[in-house]
Amino acid sequence: MSTESTYYVPEQSKMPLIAATGMGVMAYGAASWVLEGGTATIFLIGSLIMAGVLYKWWSIVIDENMRGLASPQLKHSYVLGMLWFIFSEVMFFACFFGALFYVRVLVNSWIGGEAAVGWFDDTPTDAAAANAQHLWPGYETAWPPMITPDQAVNGDAAQFKGPDQNMSFPGWDRILHWLPLWNTLVLLTSSVTVHIAHTGLKDGNRKKFNTWLGITVALGIFFLFLQVEEYIEAYQHMGLTLESGIYGTTFFMLTGFHGMHVTLGTAMLLIQWLRGLKGHFTHDDQFGFEAASWYWHFVDVVWVGLFLFVYVLA
Amino acid sequence: MAHGPATLADGWGKYLSRWLFTTNHKDIGTLYLWFSFAMFIMGGAFAMVIRAELFQPGMQLIKPEFFNQMTTMHGLVMVFGAIMPAFVGLANWMIPMMIGAPDMALPRMNNLSFWILPFAFAILTSTLFMEGGGPNFGWTFYAPLSTTYAPDTVNYFIFGVHIMGASSIMGSINIIATVMNMRAPGMTYMKMPMFVWTWVITAFLLVAVMPVLAGAVTMMLMDINFGTSFFDAAGGGDPVLFQHIFWFFGHPEVYIIILPAFGVVSHIIPTFSRKPLFGYSSMVYATAAIAFLSFVVWAHHMFTVGMPIAGELYFMYATMLIAVPTGVKVFNWITTMYRGSLTFETPMLFSIAFVILFTFGGFTGMMLSIAAADMQYHDTYFVVAHFHYVMVAGAVFSGTAAVYYWLPKWCGKMYNETMGKVQFWIAFIGFNITFMPQHFLGLAGMPRRYADYGLQFADWNMVSSIGAFMYGGAQILFLFNVVRTIGWGEPTKDPKVWEGAEGLEWTLPTPAPYHTFAKPPKIK
Numbered sequence: 001m002s003t004e005s006t007y008y009v010p011e012q013s014k015m016p017l018i019a020a021t022g023m024g025v026m027a028y029g030a031a032s033w034v035l036e037g038g039t040a041t042i043f044l045i046g047s048l049i050m051a052g053v054l055y056k057w058w059s060i061v062i063d064e065n066m067r068g069l070a071s072p073q074l075k076h077s078y079v080l081g082m083l084w085f086i087f088s089e090v091m092f093f094a095c096f097f098g099a100l101f102y103v104r105v106l107v108n109s110w111i112g113g114e115a116a117v118g119w120f121d122d123t124p125t126d127a128a129a130a131n132a133q134h135l136w137p138g139y140e141t142a143w144p145p146m147i148t149p150d151q152a153v154n155g156d157a158a159q160f161k162g163p164d165q166n167m168s169f170p171g172w173d174r175i176l177h178w179l180p181l182w183n184t185l186v187l188l189t190s191s192v193t194v195h196i197a198h199t200g201l202k203d204g205n206r207k208k209f210n211t212w213l214g215i216t217v218a219l220g221i222f223f224l225f226l227q228v229e230e231y232i233e234a235y236q237h238m239g240l241t242l243e244s245g246i247y248g249t250t251f252f253m254l255t256g257f258h259g260m261h262v263t264l265g266t267a268m269l270l271i272q273w274l275r276g277l278k279g280h281f282t283h284d285d286q287f288g289f290e291a292a293s294w295y296w297h298f299v300d301v302v303w304v305g306l307f308l309f310v311y312v313l314a
Numbered sequence: 315m316a317h318g319p320a321t322l323a324d325g326w327g328k329y330l331s332r333w334l335f336t337t338n339h340k341d342i343g344t345l346y347l348w349f350s351f352a353m354f355i356m357g358g359a360f361a362m363v364i365r366a367e368l369f370q371p372g373m374q375l376i377k378p379e380f381f382n383q384m385t386t387m388h389g390l391v392m393v394f395g396a397i398m399p400a401f402v403g404l405a406n407w408m409i410p411m412m413i414g415a416p417d418m419a420l421p422r423m424n425n426l427s428f429w430i431l432p433f434a435f436a437i438l439t440s441t442l443f444m445e446g447g448g449p450n451f452g453w454t455f456y457a458p459l460s461t462t463y464a465p466d467t468v469n470y471f472i473f474g475v476h477i478m479g480a481s482s483i484m485g486s487i488n489i490i491a492t493v494m495n496m497r498a499p500g501m502t503y504m505k506m507p508m509f510v511w512t513w514v515i516t517a518f519l520l521v522a523v524m525p526v527l528a529g530a531v532t533m534m535l536m537d538i539n540f541g542t543s544f545f546d547a548a549g550g551g552d553p554v555l556f557q558h559i560f561w562f563f564g565h566p567e568v569y570i571i572i573l574p575a576f577g578v579v580s581h582i583i584p585t586f587s588r589k590p591l592f593g594y595s596s597m598v599y600a601t602a603a604i605a606f607l608s609f610v611v612w613a614h615h616m617f618t619v620g621m622p623i624a625g626e627l628y629f630m631y632a633t634m635l636i637a638v639p640t641g642v643k644v645f646n647w648i649t650t651m652y653r654g655s656l657t658f659e660t661p662m663l664f665s666i667a668f669v670i671l672f673t674f675g676g677f678t679g680m681m682l683s684i685a686a687a688d689m690q691y692h693d694t695y696f697v698v699a700h701f702h703y704v705m706v707a708g709a710v711f712s713g714t715a716a717v718y719y720w721l722p723k724w725c726g727k728m729y730n731e732t733m734g735k736v737q738f739w740i741a742f743i744g745f746n747i748t749f750m751p752q753h754f755l756g757l758a759g760m761p762r763r764y765a766d767y768g769l770q771f772a773d774w775n776m777v778s779s780i781g782a783f784m785y786g787g788a789q790i791l792f793l794f795n796v797v798r799t800i801g802w803g804e805p806t807k808d809p810k811v812w813e814g815a816e817g818l819e820w821t822l823p824t825p826a827p828y829h830t831f832a833k834p835p836k837i838k
Contacts, residue, residue: 012337016335020430027434057422085487098559099559160548241541249543249549
């Protein structure tokens with residue numbers, strides 16, 4: 001509930017309209033880009049508009065804050081805004097995790113002609129029986145599926161071909177060569193370092209803040225480097241691509257979207273680091289940094305889910 | 315806050331920039347409302363094309379391909395362009411005034427949420443003029459119709475949905491932040507007006523499910539352009555996965571549409587019954603219960619896809635459970651009217667019609683929820699009739715009631731009551747003539763989304779089309795009445811406008827000043 005102080009309602013602003021234009025141009029540009037023979041020009045123009053407007057918009061907000069226009073109540077609105085934004089991101093990932101579970105637990109057994117996991121009953125459904133006998137004979141339920149249903153029926157003529165190798169746990173003897181494990185260590189460590197940076201800021205210890213936030217950004221970049229390595233390995237040596245049936249699909253979409261969020265989170269933290277060097281934060285006013293660090297922890301938690309369900313339990 | 319809003323007297327440039335760059339919740343509310351009305355007319359025009367073609371059996375006016383585009387665009391434009399923005403417009407106008415806040419919590423983001431919409435719908439509508447035509451796979455865009463067999467323009471649809479979703483998410487976050495953070499001192503949660511309650515719950519639903527819709531269209535994009543196999547069994551995916559994801563979004567979506575309508579009616583009925591709302595707290599809990607249930611019933615839209623029997627049973631019973639909190643609401647509205655001193659101004663007429671027709675639509679929903687019976691009803695005109703009873707007589711009637719109810723507060727002028735009542739009766743009769751016969755058509759086996767039909771369906775289709783033209787005509791009268799009120803209506807200065815009205819917004823002067831509650835009021 002509000003207090004007696006007046007709430008800061010900004011004057012008219014050109015930023016929203018320009019941002020909406022940027023988004024509109026980006027959306028139109030992206031759609032024409034993916035079409036056969038399309039180019040990225042319009043999309044890039046939209047992205048430039050968007051980048052420019054976001055820079056300007058956030059500069060304005062930071063400037064307002066430095067001039068003391070932002071009351072505690074307004075700052076609480078920003079906090080709520082960020083938290084609910086992160087919640088919406090959680091739901092976005094929930095959608096892809098849901099797809100993974102559905103495909104893995106139910107569809108995979110159905111296409112192989114098995115019953116619905118035997119949770120409710122053991123009799124195969126008509127659909128499962130039809131799949132086994134008529135549609136995809138020869139497909140055997142397995143996760144990760146190294147052979148797609150298409151391949152089981154059409155052999156080498158198949159449109160979707162399964163991967164040669166998968167990303168699952170390779171066994172204890174090769175565990176140190178298992179990239180996802182290192183990725184996990186890097187990202188978990190970065191969650192700790194960003195927390196140390198936060199304590200530094202709260203204590204008013206600038207040097208501690210700058211150092212540990214710098215380390216966090218470096219770890220974020222290192223994670224992305226490892227992920228690129230993993231993708232190159234997958235495409236060049238493991239025959240694992242976006243087109244490798246549902247395993248490649250879920251693997252790349254989940255880790256890919258996570259990677260995009262790590263990129264975004266790293267960029268956020270980098271900006272906060274630069275702002276820290278300019279002396280933007282005080283021990284009791286640090287929302288920009290806190291928002292970025294919440295986002296970072298969220299990205300971290302998503303990775304733990306990914307590590308479990310995409311890599312370990314596969 | 316130094317000066318008032320620019321008017322036409324300040325010159326076109328200033329007037330235009332007021333609307334383009336505004337951060338004022340009332341201006342943005344107005345923009346939303348006019349935009350949604352424009353979309354309502356456009357979506358309505360599509361519906362007129364559909365009903366004109368279905369006036370007689372056989373193909374007369376348009377090609378079947380174009381018919382498919384019309385049904386798809388009608389659904390998309392009405393759901394995402396007309397009804398949702400209309401209620402966001404009402405939220406913008408009313409929530410700050412109802413909770414004693416100076417504006418929305420994040421005013422610039424508020425304007426961004428609005429201005430994305432014209433771009434999104436320009437992109438979506440432009441596909442109608444492109445090679446291959448607009449989206450033709452139904453508003454539910456089931457894979458593989460929307461992936462393997464879709465026209466190339468589907469990519470424009472996908473990115474249009476993306477930015478529209480971004481707009482919705484930002485708008486909802488704004489509403490949540492406003493309600494959680496900006497209430498006047500003393501305005502506890504259980505003192506909040508019902509419209510605020512229904513909207514904040516709606517906003518939670520939106521933040522939860524719009525990202526899931528974004529996920530669904532992203533999967534489509536990847537399947538179409540980048541060789542993934544989410545919805546292709548050949549690669550190990552499943553087209554039914556699309557339906558699960560879509561309806562995980564889609565079922566809460568229908569409550570996103572109807573909950574704010576509940577809120578509006580919960581204000582209008584007490585006002586014209588001159589009694590407080592019966593069972594306020596049960597109303598709040600019922601709204602929350604409906605919102606919760608909306609997340610766990612989605613597969614009742616897909617009883618015929620071949621789910622395991624246990625799934626069918628679960629989704630059937632869970633769906634029936636929704637009737638309980640909804641019944642609480644209907645009971646409370648009726649009990650509010652019981653022994654009240656009722657008058658029947660236009661908003662009240664629309665609200666009473668809402669209660670009756672929405673309940674009727676709820677009953678047909680109960681019929682559809684019976685999995686075994688749904689095998690017969692599925693994808694027939696019975697379903698079309700059912701959801702138009704809740705979408706049109708539910709959401710649109712309530713939105714119309716809201717405009718008549720609050721318009722005098724907004725512009726300080728009174729609408730023409732006779733014209734309002736005439737519009738109500740034309741709309742009410744026209745609506746029922748349109749959609750009541752569609753129940754019979756559906757039960758007799760006429761499938762939805764077809765450009766042609768068997769001769770046995772001819773009579774009721776003609777009746778339905780006549781009703782549709784009547785209902786469409788009523789909207790022109792509505793537009794005329796609103797424009798006439800704003801321009802030449804009889805001025806009123808009474809803060810309460812309606813003698814039975816209660817709430818903070820009615821303590822403000824009429825017309826509502828550009829900036830209100832710069833200092834929060836005290837709530838007892």
